[in-house]
Amino acid sequence: MSKFQKEPTKLVPVPSTNKIPERDVDKSPILEARHLGIDFGGLTAVNDFNMAIGRTEIAGLIGPNGAGKTTVFNLLTKVYQPTRGTILLDGHDTAGKTTVQVNKMGIARTFQNIRLFSNLSVEDNVKIGLHNHIGYGLFSGLLRLPNYWKEEKIAHERALELLSIFDMQDLANAKAGSLPYGAQRRLEIVRALATNPSLLLLDEPAAGMNPSETAELMENIVKIRDTFQIAVLLIEHDMSLVMGICEGIAVLNFGQIIAKGTPDEIQNDPEVIKAYLGSGKGE
Numbered sequence: 001m002s003k004f005q006k007e008p009t010k011l012v013p014v015p016s017t018n019k020i021p022e023r024d025v026d027k028s029p030i031l032e033a034r035h036l037g038i039d040f041g042g043l044t045a046v047n048d049f050n051m052a053i054g055r056t057e058i059a060g061l062i063g064p065n066g067a068g069k070t071t072v073f074n075l076l077t078k079v080y081q082p083t084r085g086t087i088l089l090d091g092h093d094t095a096g097k098t099t100v101q102v103n104k105m106g107i108a109r110t111f112q113n114i115r116l117f118s119n120l121s122v123e124d125n126v127k128i129g130l131h132n133h134i135g136y137g138l139f140s141g142l143l144r145l146p147n148y149w150k151e152e153k154i155a156h157e158r159a160l161e162l163l164s165i166f167d168m169q170d171l172a173n174a175k176a177g178s179l180p181y182g183a184q185r186r187l188e189i190v191r192a193l194a195t196n197p198s199l200l201l202l203d204e205p206a207a208g209m210n211p212s213e214t215a216e217l218m219e220n221i222v223k224i225r226d227t228f229q230i231a232v233l234l235i236e237h238d239m240s241l242v243m244g245i246c247e248g249i250a251v252l253n254f255g256q257i258i259a260k261g262t263p264d265e266i267q268n269d270p271e272v273i274k275a276y277l278g279s280g281k282g283e
């Protein structure tokens, strides 16, 4: 059993037959994907993807490179419109919505390859995330109206508070691009959190981190879930992280889910072992 959870999570079905943690079942899932799919020309990158995530669940999406994991994130965040299927966010159909709209509806993400404004300060990168949710308009900013200064003070304090999750408040004035790699990855998570999500998508958050950074990241993901009472869906190859903190896990192979379940169920699934886990670490 992982040191992060006192006892294994029991997954129970919601009406669609997707499963979520028992403790979340009195509320509808924060996310439900039904029969989701996308084709790129002749290539079916994702097909018949079904998944539900509980309000406070840490869920995992794993599988070999090229399986379609990042494409699922791109579908959930409307970088691509799905060819098939439905995405319900907090019970609302996101069909036809844009990336900005679904962010405002509560979905935020980080990228497999870091995307920060590397010439801006750490604090400004977080403020870009805050921008959506604090009403400091461009107009009052340009004219430096009184409202601007009031909002600017709120944004400054909120940015420092969010940075303190990762103990990064002292780096607020550093240039984002000057931070070590691991700190840049943490900053991306802070920036995503600044948009006040109810579901946080993390694409390979431990990539390039050493084992002690990864262990710290695991603790922090759990801390984020506990503090903000939000759901997290993460893509990750580091099995110590996935099996240590994820509750429901889906395994993708060639765009199809080949298994879903708890860490125990996934680790003992013959098809998963054959397609992914058996090859060592799944790289």
Ligand SMILES: Nc1ncnc2c1ncn2[C@@H]1O[C@H](COP(=O)(O)OP(=O)(O)O)[C@@H](O)[C@H]1O
Pocket (backbone or CB within 6 Å): 040, 043, 045, 063, 064, 065, 066, 067, 068, 069, 070, 071, 072
């Ligand atoms: N915009 C796109 N156009 C064409 N093919 C794409 C596009 N995005 C992803 N793919 C293809 O979809 C498949 C899944 O890619 P991806 O989701 O990045 O995999 P993973 O994140 O699991 O490694 C790959 O074959 C990839 O080349």
Ligand SMILES: [Mg+2]
Pocket (backbone or CB within 6 Å): 069, 070, 071, 112
């Ligand atoms: Mg990927």
